[in-house]
Amino acid sequence: xxxxxxxxxxxxKSVQSTMQITKAMQLVAASKLRKAKEKADxxxxxxxxxxxxxxxxxxxxxxxxxxxxxxxxxDKWLYVVIAGDRGLAGGYNSNLFKFMESETKGRDIEVLPIxxxxxxxxKHRNVPIFTEEFSEVAKVTISDCFSVARLLCDAYxxxxxxxxxxxxxxxxxxxxxxPKASPxxxxxxxxDPDGEVKKNxxxxxxxxxxxxxxxxxxPEYLAGVLYSSINIxxxxxxxxxxxxxxxxxxxAEEMIETLSLYYNRARQxxxxxxxxxxxxxxxEP
Amino acid sequence: MATYHxxxxxxxxxxxxxxxxxxxxxxxxxxxxxxxxxxxYCTGIGMGTAHITMADGKESKAACIGGMLSVMDGVVxxxxxxxxxxxxxxxxxxxxxxxxxxxxxxxxxxxxxARVRAxxxxxxxxxxxxxxxx
Numbered sequence: 001x002x003x004x005x006x007x008x009x010x011x012x013k014s015v016q017s018t019m020q021i022t023k024a025m026q027l028v029a030a031s032k033l034r035k036a037k038e039k040a041d042x043x044x045x046x047x048x049x050x051x052x053x054x055x056x057x058x059x060x061x062x063x064x065x066x067x068x069x070x071x072x073x074x075d076k077w078l079y080v081v082i083a084g085d086r087g088l089a090g091g092y093n094s095n096l097f098k099f100m101e102s103e104t105k106g107r108d109i110e111v112l113p114i115x116x117x118x119x120x121x122x123k124h125r126n127v128p129i130f131t132e133e134f135s136e137v138a139k140v141t142i143s144d145c146f147s148v149a150r151l152l153c154d155a156y157x158x159x160x161x162x163x164x165x166x167x168x169x170x171x172x173x174x175x176x177x178x179p180k181a182s183p184x185x186x187x188x189x190x191x192d193p194d195g196e197v198k199k200n201x202x203x204x205x206x207x208x209x210x211x212x213x214x215x216x217x218x219p220e221y222l223a224g225v226l227y228s229s230i231n232i233x234x235x236x237x238x239x240x241x242x243x244x245x246x247x248x249x250x251x252a253e254e255m256i257e258t259l260s261l262y263y264n265r266a267r268q269x270x271x272x273x274x275x276x277x278x279x280x281x282x283x284e285p
Numbered sequence: 286m287a288t289y290h291x292x293x294x295x296x297x298x299x300x301x302x303x304x305x306x307x308x309x310x311x312x313x314x315x316x317x318x319x320x321x322x323x324x325x326y327c328t329g330i331g332m333g334t335a336h337i338t339m340a341d342g343k344e345s346k347a348a349c350i351g352g353m354l355s356v357m358d359g360v361v362x363x364x365x366x367x368x369x370x371x372x373x374x375x376x377x378x379x380x381x382x383x384x385x386x387x388x389x390x391x392x393x394x395x396x397x398x399a400r401v402r403a404x405x406x407x408x409x410x411x412x413x414x415x416x417x418x419x
Contacts, residue, residue, distance in 0.1 A: 046295060046298070049292065050294075053357065056355070056357050203325065205324055206328065207317070212314075213328055213329050
């Protein structure tokens with residue numbers, strides 16, 4: 001009995017220390033989340049307006065002069081996959097990868113992973129990797145986004161890929177984050193939310209000409225899309241981690257409760273037994 | 286004067302939304318001024334000072350760098366990479382950046398890419414200083 005009690009006590013201690021860690025992680029994620037959400041919210045209107053505008057332009061473009069508006073001849077797909085640097089974030093990373101798998105089935109793909117987990121995953125699966133330069137999502141700055149955008153533009157112009165997609169986790173609410181893939185190049189892949197490609201009949205005046213406009217605007221558009229998607233993904237990661245750690249803390253609390261109940265019962269039983277033994281010994285003479 | 290709806294959205298969020306008389310800014314092709322009832326139009330934004338005349342005739346200035354300008358069926362959207370109102374500009378910081386960039390450009394051994402980057406930094410700093418002081 002005594003040995004059993006000791007084991008339970010140790011178990012309680014170990015669960016308690018785990019709970020301390022999960023609780024701390026939950027608090028850290030919650031406080032970081034507030035900042036990240038603000039950043040993500042700030043960049044959302046830019047992303048929305050930019051996509052709207054480009055959809056209008058791509059729909060209205062009939063003269064297909066820029067390489068970015070044409071569908072590429074190459075049947076290879078490049079996916080930019082934004083995942084987290086660390087685990088312990090519930091299903092954040094695995095949901096994204098599962099989604100990627102169903103999304104890319106039967107396609108000839110290459111990936112540009114952003115985030116350590118993303119690099120690890122695709123290396124493990126032997127998926128060809130375009131560049132590993134941007135492995136840490138926490139360290140990606142706006143100027144890094146511009147370098148990625150330039151890389152993508154060059155690769156697309158050289159016809160290394162026919163389509164470029166961006167895969168990230170959308171922040172729907174504090175409780176729900178959904179993996180998403182959105183086309184970024186060519187511009188003719190951009191579709192309305194209802195799936196229709198807009199056909200715009202009105203003429204648009206380009207200055208100096210459509211090719212120059214597209215060639216200067218597209219790299220900036222890519223950088224903007226990347227930057228805001230990264231912000232949204234980071235907010236999603238933190239929200240997922242907070243929820244996961246909250247659940248872990250709750251579970252640990254429950255375990256401690258059950259274990260302490262068991263411990264107290266065992267303690268009482270051992271005391272009762274001792275008393276019975278003493279009384280029995282005293283009555284003997 | 287007739288007014289129209291202008292949206293200025295940068296990566297830091299919605300910078301301005303409302304009725305304006307006109308906006309003047311520097312595009313890749315030179316200065317452009319958009320008045321009401323402009324035809325559908327699209328161009329890339331260069332580096333320069335943007336002047337907005339609000340519906341009540343008041344003028345505002347901002348440093349406006351990169352991105353695009355589009356006019357679509359009467360809606361004017363300015364999507365700059367950076368947009369800073371003149372009262373938000375940190376002149377001291379811009380001056381420091383200018384001095385640093387000039388220092389770097391003195392180096393004749395600079396690679397082409399580094400030179401382009403330093404030049405871009407210098408231009409950005411000059412635009413900021415110009416916007417804040419005019």
